Amino acid sequence: MSELRSSYDVVIVGGAVIGSAVAYYLTADPDFDGSVLMVERDPTYIHASTALSAASIRTQFSNPLNVRMSQYAHDVIRDFPDLMEVDGHRPDLAFQAGGYMFLAGDEAQAAILQDNHEVQTACGADVVLLEPDEIAQSFPHLRVHDLTLASYGRRGEGWFDNTGLLQGFRNKARAQGAHVVHDEVVGIARAGARVTGVRLASGAEIGAGHVVNASGPRAARTARMAGLEIPVEPRKRTTFAFICETSPEGTAQVNEGRLPLMVDPSGVYCRPEGAGFIAAAPPKDDPEVDAEDFEPRYDEFEALVWPALAARSQAFEAIRMTNAWAGHYAYNTLDHNMIVGPHPELENFLFANGFSGHGLQQAPAAGRGVAELIVHGRYRTLDLSPAGMERILTGTPFPERAVI
Ligand SMILES: Cc1cc2nc3c(=O)[nH]c(=O)nc-3n(C[C@H](O)[C@H](O)[C@H](O)COP(=O)(O)OP(=O)(O)OC[C@H]3O[C@@H](n4cnc5c(N)ncnc54)[C@H](O)[C@@H]3O)c2cc1C
Structure with missing residues (x-):
């Protein structure tokens, strides 16, 4: 395990499926030559939503963006052994096409x-x-x-190995150079309209070019560290x-x-x-x-x-x-849908939160989207901007009605 550096280009708060997907897509992008730190407070994942979920995927949403995100996830699950191969280990997610x-x-x-x-x-x-x-x-x-x-x-619907999805992304991200550390982010430093770094429970102060909030049900707590409120409970x-x-x-x-x-x-x-x-x-x-x-x-x-x-x-x-x-x-109390992207007040603090019970299947598309924003400054594949922070700030729902 390499030494913790004093700063990283991207620090990801939370290392379950969303954080690991962001780390994977960043480090897989040939245009990204930066450094990534993913901080996870509990690497057993015993209480992570990812590990406790029903591990299922569907195209039956009311919101077309959510349909398309799951269609992409289905492709990723199908191709997972090829995409996530590390040292000859080819993780298969045992997809059951039950519908x-x-x-x-x-x-x-x-x-x-x-x-x-x-x-x-x-x-x-x-x-x-x-x-x-x-x-x-x-x-x-x-x-x-x-x-x-x-x-x-x-x-395109069924169920699969939920922790396998997390571990596949995480292991591949590490193999591609991401640094994963067992620690807790307890503070986020700001200077004007930017975040500048994080403070860890171990006492380390780490500089950051971008910070990604991938802390699941604790997302509002993490947002508050940077002085922001989000409607996620x-x-x-x-x-x-x-x-x-x-x-x-x-x-x-x-x-x-x-x-x-x-x-x-x-x-x-x-x-x-x-x-x-x-x-x-x-x-x-x-x-x-x-x-x-x-x-x-x-x-x-x-x-x-x-x-x-x-x-x-x-x-x-x-x-x-x-x-x-x-x-x-x-749970996003405004519209039961994810919040993905930056906050207008803090352009280098990105959210990937509020998935309201369907975030496992949205991890591939959300992780890819956040990585695109960081590396290219815009979405290049699926446009996730309707699920951005602006609608939260104006109270304009971007709803998903088929919440189970
Ligand atoms: C009962 C149940 C059933 C579900 N069924 C499905 C389903 O069938 N299909 C589907 O697509 N989705 C389902 N979901 C939703 C899905 O599980 C979540 O949307 C998804 O796992 C979210 O992943 P995450 O990485 O954001 O959050 P989590 O998996 O909760 O991970 C967040 C991680 O951040 C870490 N963390 C938090 N704060 C800090 C900090 N300050 N410093 C460091 N680390 C921190 C936590 O320890 C945790 O590991 C279900 C959820 C539940 C609870």
Whole structure:
């Protein structure tokens, strides 16, 4: 491990999937010959959203930019072994092309699915609308009497190895020269309209040409170190793992990719995972939580998850919870969408925050975009500027409506 230098061209605060993606795209750019330091306070990632996520990717968003970001991520996941090869190790993310299926329970929900479907297909996504009898045909164990429509992604959607995505970016970035250090950024120095460096918990003062805020649910805390406010809060989400006792088709069959990631009209979602399933519900109460509070809300299983699933399929009437964990969405309270790019007050302090529950799949495009801003001063591939800080400052939402 090389010595920590006194200054770097880019210092990244947070070394999970977003920070690692920024480090990778910077160091992969032939026009970048600068130095990169990525600071991570907990390299076990035990509480990082990245490690606690449902690890899924979809094209079924309401916002075309989000559709396109996921389409790019799908390509990156496909090509990951080639892109991230280090010393002959070719990380494969074990992508399961299970698809997503959103279910509508009334005409209003059906209209939303239809609107979103237009956006998605205009972007080239392979999403189809299914009438209730078609849902029953494709997924015979589901009860469809109360459904009005479904939207099903036939390609480009599924789930994959979440920590593998993080580690692949991180290892490749290191191999390409990024310096990764286990420490915590506790202060950010400013001089006028620029940030000039960071202070670490270990006491080191490090100069910086650019600072990138990739601190996930702690993003507002990091922004405050530079005297800025952003509307990003940690919001708790509990994920439950369960197994089925019996199933009309046999438990094994239900799990052999026959059920996509299904989003019930109630908002409860579930998807196959190993020999069982994982599931979660949108919480009834959704306050900001303490950054250290990872106590699962166990009551959501009996109160929300199980009733919704049991009503949807006989296979889910007798189920047993085998595990539960809580993670934090970095929730953008303005419009449930990412904030990417600089702050007009501080041109060399860049944000990649507020992903509101879909940042794993947005990491490749967000990391690439931030690197483009730093190296080239503008977006060269996907234009992420609608997701910039300006709309936050003017209170003009750039919304994503399909937040799970
Ligand atoms: C339950 C749940 C399910 C999800 N499901 C999905 C999904 O299916 N698909 C999807 O695309 N997204 C999903 N997400 C969202 C996704 O996980 C996040 O958007 C994404 O992981 C954000 O990555 P990040 O690097 O910004 O944040 P994190 O993974 O939280 O990483 C931030 C890192 O910054 C470090 N850090 C913070 N402050 C400092 C500091 N001052 N100094 C040094 N280090 C610091 C932290 O230790 C942490 O490692 C889910 C999230 C949750 C919680």
